[in-house]
Amino acid sequence: MELEFAGVKFKNPFVVASSPLTSKIELLKMAEDHGAAAVSTKLTFIKQPFYGKLRMYNSPKEASIICYDRRLDLEEGLELVRQAKEQTELKIFVNITSDSGDLESWQRLAREHEEAGADLIEANLICPNVGLATKSIKGADAVSSTEHGGAVTGQDPVLVKQVVSALKAVVKIPVVAKLTPNVTDIAVIARACQEAGADGVCLAGGQSSLPPVDIYHEGRPCYELLNGASHGSLGGPATKLISFSQVAQVAMKTDLPIIGGGGLGNVEDAIMMMMWGATLVTYCTSIMWYGWEVVRRTVAGIEKYMQDMGYSDYRQIIGKSLQYLRPSSELEAVPGYPRIAPDKCNGCGRCALPGHCQAITIIDHKAVVQAEKCLGCGICKQLCTRKAISF
Numbered sequence: 001m002e003l004e005f006a007g008v009k010f011k012n013p014f015v016v017a018s019s020p021l022t023s024k025i026e027l028l029k030m031a032e033d034h035g036a037a038a039v040s041t042k043l044t045f046i047k048q049p050f051y052g053k054l055r056m057y058n059s060p061k062e063a064s065i066i067c068y069d070r071r072l073d074l075e076e077g078l079e080l081v082r083q084a085k086e087q088t089e090l091k092i093f094v095n096i097t098s099d100s101g102d103l104e105s106w107q108r109l110a111r112e113h114e115e116a117g118a119d120l121i122e123a124n125l126i127c128p129n130v131g132l133a134t135k136s137i138k139g140a141d142a143v144s145s146t147e148h149g150g151a152v153t154g155q156d157p158v159l160v161k162q163v164v165s166a167l168k169a170v171v172k173i174p175v176v177a178k179l180t181p182n183v184t185d186i187a188v189i190a191r192a193c194q195e196a197g198a199d200g201v202c203l204a205g206g207q208s209s210l211p212p213v214d215i216y217h218e219g220r221p222c223y224e225l226l227n228g229a230s231h232g233s234l235g236g237p238a239t240k241l242i243s244f245s246q247v248a249q250v251a252m253k254t255d256l257p258i259i260g261g262g263g264l265g266n267v268e269d270a271i272m273m274m275m276w277g278a279t280l281v282t283y284c285t286s287i288m289w290y291g292w293e294v295v296r297r298t299v300a301g302i303e304k305y306m307q308d309m310g311y312s313d314y315r316q317i318i319g320k321s322l323q324y325l326r327p328s329s330e331l332e333a334v335p336g337y338p339r340i341a342p343d344k345c346n347g348c349g350r351c352a353l354p355g356h357c358q359a360i361t362i363i364d365h366k367a368v369v370q371a372e373k374c375l376g377c378g379i380c381k382q383l384c385t386r387k388a389i390s391f
């Protein structure tokens with residue numbers, strides 16, 4: 001089932017996020033073979049400020065952190081786009097940033113990629129590995145004149161507006177801004193994008209983060225094969241619920257279509273992200289951890305879900321959950337308490353563990369509830385491995 005984003009048609013909502021997954025033509029072909037509608041190419045500079053190598057922290061089921069990576073220089077980025085347009089039907093977002101802070105270099109990157117065949121520009125205002133890491137460690141004054149790319153620009157609504165306006169002035173293809181979440185109010189930045197004429201925004205993880213440290217070896221940070229540590233960009237499951245919130249805020253406060261990502265790993269995640277307001281969804285860590293089958297399963301699963309649920313258009317699910325959002329003061333608590341199914345309860349006592357709860361006791365190997373003491377947190381139901389608790 002097709003859908004439209006920023007005036008461009010996509011055969012489904014799946015975008016492979018800018019990363020090592022999108023740095024070579026062979027990998028873009030894998031993306032296409034497994035059903036992706038689009039890719040965002042690896043971050044491209046005119047000339048990258050330093051040549052990193054792929055180093056990251058990985059804790060499957062929890063999070064990835066990327067603090068160091070090889071990006072593309074302009075010629076490499078252009079060649080990748082040309083190859084992709086010749087050899088695939090993918091829609092190509094080009095993920096670009098300028099570290100020099102001047103708008104002309106942003107414009108040059110966008111113009112030349114448009115000429116090479118890019119379908120959309122994705123202005124990278126998210127990457128923390130250029131100036132934001134310096135700012136986080138040494139302070140704003142230490143950010144040098146060649147460290148303006150990515151998140152350090154993305155934190156300032158004035159600069160964001162200037163960049164988006166400058167890009168809109170020189171290209172005809174849509175301009176999407178990929179925004180850092182490391183701001184006080186994401187909607188302020190998204191509105192600056194809208195005022196500057198952006199055609200959409202991408203909100204996809206990237207919270208500034210540090211890895212765990214080895215407490216038995218001098219507190220050494222748990223990055224593999226790397227000396228030193230830097231604040232990096234968070235991906236993987238840990239970011240998903242934060243990403244839902246960011247997407248919903250922007251969906252409610254702007255008219256911009258949204259690419260939503262950060263922590264997505266399966267079909268249900270994609271649909272939930274769309275229900276919180278995303279038109280397209282973007283995946284990275286889950287494909288890096290579990291391979292290209294993630295794409296095939298997710299694309300097939302989304303299409304099956306749409307059919308099974310009787311939806312004929314993605315617009316029927318995009319933003320569906322926003323209707324439930326209201327200030328805490330306007331929420332209404334529904335009265336209730338846990339009920340125990342005695343045939344399922346084996347008296348293990350897990351449900352009686354929560355530190356704040358005095359409502360459940362184990363009597364004769366069965367959980368017994370004092371309804372009037374129940375605070376209504378719902379934790380006992382989640383702790384019960386035998387599904388013996390309902391509300």
Ligand SMILES: Cc1cc2nc3c(=O)[nH]c(=O)nc-3n(C[C@H](O)[C@H](O)[C@H](O)COP(=O)(O)O)c2cc1C
Pocket residue numbers: 017018019020042043054056064065066069095124126127178204205206233234235236237239261262263264282283284285286
């Ligand atoms: C190894 C790695 C490299 C990345 N490189 C880029 C990049 O070049 N440009 C960019 O905008 N985002 C980059 N990202 C961020 C991802 O595109 C994505 O927004 C983020 O990881 C959150 O999504 P996920 O939870 O699905 O990984 C990178 C992420 C990883 C893990």
